[in-house]
Every structure is written in structure tokens, then in C-alpha cells.
Amino acid sequence: MPSISRRGVLAGLTAAATTGLAGCLGDDGAFPDGDWPMPGRTPQNASALPETTLPNAVTEAWAAPVGSYWQSAPVVYDGDVAVATGSELATFDADSGDERMTRPLDAEVCANPAYDAATETLVVPTYDHGTDGDGGSVSAHDAASGEERWSLDAGDARPYSVRIADGVAYVRTSTACLAVATGDGAVRWRRDDFEPVAYEQYNAGEDLSASVAPTVAGDTVYVTDANRVRALAREDGRERWRLSAPFVLSAPAFDDDRLYVSEYAGDTAAFDADGEEVWRAPVSGVAAPSAGPETVYAVDGEIVALDAETGEERWRWDLRASTVDATPVATADGVLAVGNRSAALRDRRRFGGSGSRVRWSLPDQVSYFVSPAVGAGHLFVLDPFRSRLVAYESA
Template sequence: MSERIDLTADSPGEGTDGADEDIDGDGDSRDAGSRDVASRDASDRFVTRRQVLSVLGSAIAAGVAGCGGRSGSDGFDGSRPPETWPSAAKDAHNSRYAPDGSPPDRRKIAWRAPIDSVDRFPPIVTETGVFVLSRDTFRGFDRDGTERWSLSLGDDEFVGGAPTAIPGWDRIALGNGAGRLRLIDAETGRVAAERTYAEGIDAAVVAPARDRELYVTTERGRIHALGLGSDGLTTRWTHDAFGGVDHAPAVGERIVVGTTAGVECLDHGGYGRWRRDLSDPVVTRPTLAGDLVLVGTRGHVLHAFDVETGERLWHRTIIKNAHAGESIEGVAATPDSIYVTDSRAVHALTRHDGRRRWRHHDWERSFGPPVAVDGAVLVADGDGLSAFDPDGGPGFGSLRPDPVRWRFVPEGSPRGLAVVGDRTYLTVARADGDVLLELR
């Protein structure tokens, strides 16, 4: 287990730094000369046993890769085809950005399949299948809608983590509130490997394409990095975060974790690089967008940090004078823009400084997380699926009276959304039985 690292965090919280610069007069700011509150840990001063082992392991892995590539006796292939949706937020960066997605101007139902009582998670889409979690069953479908298998989860089983497809390995990871982690064979629905933890699994598991690791968070903020191999799961390291972890980390060159106390950044050996305390808990998955990491908090503020240094570069209040129950729902990041939804509005921000490009309010709808695709931003709400113009359409300043290009209104209430190429997958709650739709 990694030891708790004494990192300095001198920020009092959100919007209180004295050096903040107001960038558009509405009380939100770019953090000009923001203090670096995240000092490097003690590993900068001496080398530990685990760091030596980590370096040796990396060198051995690099040598193996040079001798034969990523595939091995376990059949693992580190590459990931672009037209997939392997995790709840699209990828290990939690970007909710599908640059290969190009939805047409009209939506037609290609097929539908019954899925019992739909859960809040979006469908998982691989090269060959679509996988949907309902409240008591996990189902696998062929891409034409034919059901492959169904796995009963039990009436009293609470699934704490969204299912995650492991790229190139034909396995889907699923965790539950009782601490049981399963690797499910995507072709047969059988449990290929499993592990049980003393604590329940709180947040979604993440399987990045860049290496053979699976990340799991359990109760009380413990993060587990697991190695994947032909002989099952092995623990590479564990780390105790400062605060609870309710959402899956973002994984890139660094591992970024949002907690009830703030934001932490780890290296791939499990050692802390920096930490930033916040006055409100993080309520979104951290999103990696180039050199930025984005997190939304219960205080309705979106923060942008430098992923290497932890310096806060800007912050934006998403909901002002929030009513009870309103919250930031999700973030989608493209190379140019950041799209954020709250319970009643869709916002578009510039990536480099958080300036508001446009926003659209609708007091009669309850928006879910956004999905950015080529030429549109898709958002499901309680009544339908809307495609927003990524530039907001005609208007003055940030006011865009009608940025919606089209709406698809199914029978029932849309829940989870995933986009792969020209196909959109939508789970819909209906009075006569919930369904999975493929739209084209």
C-alpha cells in the first residue's frame, strides 16, 4: 500500500484566491499567477524500494514490447479501434468526446431490445457487441441487436461501478457495492476472473488502452491498480486518497482522482505528484483535456488545473443562485471547447481560459451529461435527445436562443447515451418495459 504523502495545499477553496483575474465581468476568473499549491512528494529527494521495482518493471516491459509487441499469451492487444465506447464517459480520459461520431440530421430507430429496468449508466459498445446494465441484470447484444447472453446480478446486489470494456481483451469489468469485481467474457457472459474486497466498490473501474492495468476504487478512498494477465488479476499497488472517491479517475500520462476533499494526481507507480484541496466535494469524473484536468464540484464550479503542476488555471461558476437539486451533470472536452451540462442548461466554454461561448437554458427539461461528436453536442433529457450546434447557432454574445438542431423524442424517458460512428445508442425507461435503442 502506498504511504500517505505530505503534500501542501494552501488554497482556501473555490473562487477565493486573491490573485484571480475576472475574465468577463461575471465573477468568474482565470487564475493569473495562481500559486502552485501542490508540492512534489518526498520521492523527489530519495528513491524508495517500490520506485526501484517500478522502474525495473517498466524497463522489462519495454524490452518485452520491443521483442514482440503488446500481444502475448493472454491475447491482450493494447490498441483500441476508434469506433467504440468502452466506458461510461467514453474513454480513460473521461472525455465524452467521439470524434468518429457523425450523427445525421434525422434519427431513425434501427432496432430495439428489451432490457428490463434500466440503470443510470450508458451502454458499453465494443467492436462486436453492445452491453447494458439494468438494475438486476447485465446483458450482452450483438451489434445487430440480437441478445447474446444475460447475467443475473441478484435482487439485492447494488452495482457500484459502471461496466468497462477492456480494450483488446474481450473482457468487461463490473464491480458491485459488496466489493465483488468480475471480469466477464464478452462473448459468453461467463465470469472469467473475479476478486473480492473487504470494502464495497464505490466508483467505476477504468481500463485504459495504454497499459495492462485496471483501476478500481473502494470505500474510504482506496485506489487499487490491478495488472491483467492470463492468470487473472494481480495487485500492482494501492493508494489511500485524501477523502472519499465517488467517481472513476481519469487515466493518461497521469492518474487524476476527484475526491470529497479535492483533486489528486498520481504517477503510474501510485505515488502522489500533487494535490489541490477544494472547499466542496468533486461531483464529476475528472476529465483530461490535453494539458488540463477538469473537475466540477458540489459548489457548482468547474475548475481547470494544469495536469503536471496542479496549478489552477481558471474556474467558472456554472450555476449561480442554484435551486435545490441542481448540480453539474457532466463534462465533454474537445480540442477547442468544453461542454458542460447542469440540471437545466447546456454551456459551451473555451478550453484555454474558460470563457463562456454560449449557454442555453430550458427550465422544463432535466439534462444529462453531454456527448460531443463531429458537428454536434448530444444531450439526453427526460423527454428526448437533442443535438446542439457546437457553435451555439445565431445569437448575440453568449446568448443563443435556439442552438438545438434537431430533437428525437422516443416513447418514454431517455437515460444513458453512447455514440459510435453513425450509430447512437440510447436506453429509454418506459411504462411497458425499458428498452435499448440503436438510432441511425
């Protein structure tokens, strides 16, 4: 079993390799200047900044109007932040909030987009509720101009979220999993034996499946299916193994040879890379868990900190929301969580000391259906009541 120090070192090396962040930040913290090119930050979907400490305080840097209907989280790349809302793709300068471009889409955005640095492409899932029947598609757009480069017809299937690794977009739809080259849209492989992630007995429809994306780690793609998670070979999509995950509604998170899965109306559990259970905790979660250096954070109406090695509960904090679909962001000394109240929470057990669990709170009502993003020196969240994208900076 890996030691705590080994887990922390590996997490730091992963962060440095994938985003080019500088070394460990001081106790006063700052939001890092790196990218957040997809929800979960990396293809492993850990939603973690293991070299970043929480700022002592934040202030609003800017806010920009966005469409009034969206299900997608912001992504950050090359000093820009992109948001897909309604039937529109928009990008903004991350420092000033000045609009870079706005591009109409052929259908309504239905899940989270992702950015590929190798081809400077944004991949966006859309779904058309047309009079001639529903139709899904995944399209790729030039990240600077928004011009469409290619589009892939998903038929009647609803596309879920996208993760990108090494020039390949891994896409989960309601009936399939695909590997698609981001450069030209060529399908590398496709499996059509998946079921919709929706559970009528819990009134959990596919509108909650916008955070269901393949998780890519090493030579394996971990994909949420109805009541299970399946491990596929990254090269050709053949199935290696599957594990039971009742009523799972989100993507798994991978960190340090561990796969973390949160079940809706069930548990949060850790598995090794071969699908063998390591621990199980009686904490349900609608959103994907986040995996910090030593702590896994599961979230539903509360955020619960679990020891990454044992699954033991460390602490919990009430988000004052019945259901939270947004994955929190784990840091070196705590976590950023959104709900009916949103805050930076310190993991006091790790770093000692006393005082409030809350380092600071956000003054605005933040969407708890889409995950926050951290990059380009800012924290980005969506304000649903005023239809705006908000950027915060450390104060």
C-alpha cells in the same frame, strides 16, 4: 498557450489512435463505426468525438428490453453493445439488437462497467445489500460468453466506476483506489486513504457516485476524492499533488494537457497537468464535463458551452431537469446532451450560420442518470420508463 488549430489537430490524432475512426465526416454527419468501450470513451474521460459531425436527423434502429433497475451506461465494442442492469450482464448485436448473451451476477450492479480489448474482458462493479452486511466487488467477465474470469472483494466499500488503460483497470471505491490487471485480477497497487464521495449537506449520497472513476492520462491517474482531486503516479499509486474541488461528484476530463473539473454547487475549472489553475467559470455540474476540440461542456440542469482556452461562456441550453448525471458527448460541430429533453445541439459560433441551435431531438424519454454511448454506427441510450436499450442511427 496552444492555438485552436493545435488543439483540434491533437484531438483528432487522439481519436484516430484510440478508436481507429476514419477521416473527418461530411456535413451531413453519421455515427462512427468505432468503439465506445467505457463511459467517457477513452481512459482520459473526455467523452468526445472530435472527428464526427452531427447527423442531420436520426431514426430509431431497434430497441431491446433490459432490466428495470440500473445505474450503468452502455459500452460498445467489436460490433456489440453491453449493458449491466440489476444483477445481470447482457450484450446485444449493435446492428440488429439481437441478444448475444445474458449472464446473472452475484450482486447488484452499482456503477459503470468497462471493456478491455487486450483481454476481451468486461469489468463490472457490484454491491450486495445483504442481510449479513453490505459488500462490494469488482468482477471480470468474458465479453463473448459472460463467464466470470476473476472477482475482487472490496469488503464493505462501494465500488465506483472503472477506467481501463493498457490492460490495467483503475477502480475507485468509497475508501480506496486500486490498479488491477484485467487478465488475472492481480492488484498492482492500492491506496486506502480515500473518502466517500458523498455530501450530506446537499443530500448527495453514494448513489450519485456511479460516474466517479479514475481518469488516466500519460503516466498519471487523476482521482476524485471528497472535496478534491488527487494526481497519482500510474506506476505505483504514490501521490504527486492534489487540488481543491468543493463538492465534486464526478470524474475529471483530460484533453490536450488540460484537466477539467466540474464541482457540484461550485464551478467548472481547468487545470494544467501539474494542477495549476488555468481558468475558472461560475458553472456548476453534477456530471463529468466533456472536452471537445475547442469547447468544454458542463452540465447540471442546463448544458453550458465554455471556451476551452479561456473558460468564457459561449452559450447555454435548458435540459429541463433539476439534476443531470449523464455526461454529454462532444462532437466536431456541437454536442449530444440528454435530460428531460434530449437533443443534438449545434455550436453555431464555431461553424457560423444561423437557425436553430437544435439539430434534432430524441422522441423518447432518455435516462439522464447514465451517459449515452456512440459507436458501431449508432447512438445508444437507456429508456427508463419502458426498461429498454434504444439504438438510433443517422437518417
